[in-house]
Amino acid sequence: MANKDKLGIQRCTDCKALRHPPRPMCGECRSLEWDAVEASGNGTICSYTVLTHPRFPGYDYPLIIVLVDLAEGTRLTSQLVNCTPEEVDFELPVVMTIQQDADGFKLPVFQLAERA
Amino acid sequence: MPVALKNEAAVAGIGMTDFSKASGVSELSLAAQCVVAACDDAGLQTSEIDGLVSYTLDSSDEIEVARAVGAGDLSFFSKVNYGGGAAVGTIAQAAMAVATGQASTVVCYRAMNGRSGKRMGQGISGDIITSDLVHWSWYMTYGMLIPGSWIAIIANKYMHRYGVTREDLGRVAISQRNHALRNPRAWGYGKALTMEQYLASEPIAFPLCLYDFCQETDGGVAILVTSAERARDLRCKPAVIRGVTQAATGGQEQMTSFYRDELESLPEMEMAARRVYAQAGLGPDDIDAACLYDAFTSEVIMQLESFGFCDRGEGKELVREGALDIGGRLPNNTHGGLISEAYVHGMNNIAEGVRLIRGDSTGQPDKNVEHVLVSSGVGVPTGAIILGKD
């Protein structure tokens, strides 16, 4: 859903369980039916790392990777933008924003809520 | 009544190539060399091999190795998935084959040009067509391409919750380097490591720095498994398999088990511990030395808790007390481990477990070693084995 500037979470149509990463079958009720709900984009930092080496083309280093506890209850790995390595910490509230690269490819990333 | 694996099978031979950063030969050559070396160690002919087991990540298929070494007809061949998580799994499969009569002489091997050939963390390109590649796309898109980037997410949370410091990780790295100083096979041989050097090392994936990472190695290691009864009559003292298991638990992913309630523990390793202790009829107090999988220093501390050597959050205390050192409570990776001997995907840690039982490790502790615990990859579907004296 990122190409529509939205963050989707897979939901079992039958038992309504949310799941990530997406899978074809619901582990709770074995249903093959699913849709997606739009995430609020709000969450908190569950854990993080700061990548400095090796430096792959196409990424800005130091690269802050966050594991976000989404308000809806699932988790998502993403990038924390507009933030320095010294500012990132556990439990900080974050908000999703859509980032578009030079090729037009859109990805959900996060920034600190106080900055959004 | 199902066959119980306790004391049914034993490791009768270990073999390895030189460990280097540029072998100059193919992975198949390394595989063939280490398999022959394991047969030589056991005093068996390669024509007696009737089973071969490796990793799905290994490029040398069983039948290619069989042809290269002149193996006999094969009644058992298999590969185990999930990178270093396969290490103990190969032995588990070999032990099952031996215990059930599917094969009598099974060689497990892992041979890789892990530095000069395909290195870990090179990313994936091309069409995403398998469930495995779909999985990785959730991480690699954001630049999480190296194993350290996945493990760092877990390590950071664990260290934050339990007050584990960079110095604690350094103690693990230095303890293993000290073991490697006695081991001429080891990359770390002759290269002492100080805490100052450790703390000054290059950051890679916070909180992990250069010396928290294992080596990248060209080399091969093979482990020959046969029945405990037969092993008794062979050249080397047998390392009897008291218990061995594979383990994967709910919410398991391949290094990215980020969706469980708690990130600060290793449920699959706790499962491996429960099963391997139950099979062997042993507990943590019975384990005299260990080779805990050490792709990263943080994993060693977490496993001390998984295997019940201390309570949750107390792994750092054991490390601070010097428990992992040669005179400590639990000498660990006495060859230097993946961090300071070589990274042969955990197979070299199993070989060291066998040496400790035989009593001929370069890092042999000055005490009776009756039982050694060895684990497979951390954060992946994994396994554990307890080797014992005959």
Ligand SMILES: [Zn+2]
């Ligand atoms: Zn459902």
